[in-house]
Amino acid sequence: MSSTHLIDDSPLTKYHKRLIAACSGGPFLDGFLLSIIGVALTGANSDLALDPASIGIAGAVSLVGLFVGSLVFGPVTDRIGRRVMYTADLLVMIIASVACLWIDAGWQLIALRFIVGLAVGADYPIATSLLTEWMPKKYRGAMIGLLSVVWLLGAVVAYLVGFAFTSALGAGSWRWMLASGAVFGVIVMLLRMGAHESPRWLITKGRTEEARKDISSVLGREVTTEEITDMVAQEEPQRPARFTNLLRGMNLRRILFCGLTWMCFAIPQFALFTYGPIILSHLGFGDDTAGATLGQIILNLGFLLGSFPGMKWVESRGRRPLILGSFLFGALALVPLGIWPDAPGWFVMAFFFLFAVINGAGNILVFIYPNELFPTQLRASAVGLATAVSRIGAAIGTYLVPVSLSGLGTGPTMLIGAGLTALGFVISLFWAEETRNRNLASAAQSPAEGHKTSPSQAKATGTVAL
Incomplete structure (x- = not known):
């Protein structure tokens, strides 16, 4: 049996399904923790007497933490392994969430939101790399894309929790909103118990016997020494892999592509998640906080709804058509809101919902591309660096949203969002690659190399990947 069948062509086992649930827990928490602040800021603003600049910092500081966390802990994950970091970042999320119960000053809110962002940034390269390196090729794109879906689900649940707290206890319950993330963190921690290390990572570290035992356990059969020997030959790097390799040539172009397109997806999305009720109020939707929050829940459901056809299209139509279509039609959906900011509430919700559906479909690619x-x-270093690049712009953009709303007005702010989305289309037009149905090693080659070598030729020359 060719070693190709060990992972890339293996069936979807019970362990794979459990790993999908465990890895999805991180993005769920990420979406929840980064979005709950959108509802909590209303009450925090009143209790802590935050000025507009402090509100902007409180909304954006998690993205700064995410930038630092992804940049630092991506390389750490490549160095010490996926499984060690798999639970450490969850502990930080849980502790920081519980600590929110004792916030009594604006700087404390900002500090804890930075720590939450730090842990979220660490989880992106950890969970996505581990899942990518275990998943069969046939399911890889959809299952990595599922992490984005679960992120959106976490955001939806955050607003539902925020709406429930606001309706039952009023805006003053914001501390409990922020602390509620700890409950979900404990659940995810339990799901992650008993996970195996990535066999690909183990092999690159020379720990082949551990990899053989773990793969045997997952596949339910004894993996032979010959299969592992072939696997070692395929995974062993041809030259030393250093972080600086990501800053040169094709790798740098791919980092910029992943980071910049992720940024173009994230800025409008984070603006809606963080300041959705405020933006909807400016556009005349909702007469009170609860009404605007309900409108935000509807928009979040739109992001979630769009991701499901995206998961299908990413395998049936490919990565490149999906990213191009999402950016193009997403930009067109925001233009009417910029041209007619005083439109009736139904018009505002219709086009915002349309944008959310379109953005949700393409957003599943933000984890797929850097992992493939x-x-x-x-891999983890690349995901971390791409995340960091995306969050530089996202943090600045999120901070400037309230400034733009008050200084430029709602219409120009919507047109800026349309322009950023159109920028993503232009970048993708020149740089987006097609990685559908390609194994991990082939996808990591240059496009020319990947297309020159057929699967049969690769098998004959020993370059077929897992």
Whole structure:
């Protein structure tokens, strides 16, 4: 049996399904923790007497933490392994969430939101790399895309929780809203118990016997020494892999592509998640906080709804058509809101909902591309660096949203969002690659190399990947 069948062509086992649930827990928490602040800021603003600048910092500081966390802990994950970091970041999320119960000053809110962002940034390269390196090729794109879906689900649940707290206890319950993330954190921690280390990572570290035992356990059969020997030959790097390799040539272009397109998806999305009720109020939807929050829940459901056909299209139509279509039609959906900011509430919700559906479909690619375009030795580092690039712009953009709303007005702010989305289309037009139905090693090659070598030729020359 070719070693190709060990992972890339294996069936979807019970362990794979359990790993999908466990890895999805991180993005769920990420979506929840980064979105709950959108509802909590209303009460925090009143109790802590925050000025507009402090509100902007409180909304954006998690993205700064996410930038630092992803940039620092991506390389750490490549160095010490996926499984060690798999639970450490969850502990930080849980502790920081519980600590929100004792906030009594604006700087404390900002500090804890930074720590939450730090843990979220660490989880992106950890969970996505581990899942990518275990998943069969047939299901890889959809299952990595599922992490984005679960992120959106976490955001929806955050607003539902916020709406429930606001309706039952009023805006003053914001501390409990922020602390509620700890409950979900404990659940995810339990799901992650008993996970195996990535066999690809183990092999690159020379721990082949551990990899053989773990794969045997997952596949339910004894993996032979010959299969592992073939696997070692395929995974062993041809040259030392260093973080600086990501800053040169094709790798740098791919990092910029992943980071910049992620940024173009994230800025309008984070603006809606963080300041959705405020934006909807400016556009005349909702006469009170609860009404605007309900409108935000509807928009979040739109992001979630769009991701499901995206998961289908990413395998049936491919990565490149999906990203191009999402950016193009997403930009067109925001233009009417910029041209007619005083439109009736139904018009506002209709086009915002349309944008949310379109953005949700393409957003599943933000985890897929950086995990498929880089080799095992640099995968977590690449995901971390791409995340960091995306969050530089996202943090600045999110901070400037309230400034733009008050200084430029709602219409120009919507047109800026349309322009950013159109920028994503232009970047993708030149740089987006097609990685559908390609194994991980082939996808990490240059496009020319990947297309030159057929599967049969690769098998004959020993370059077929897992």
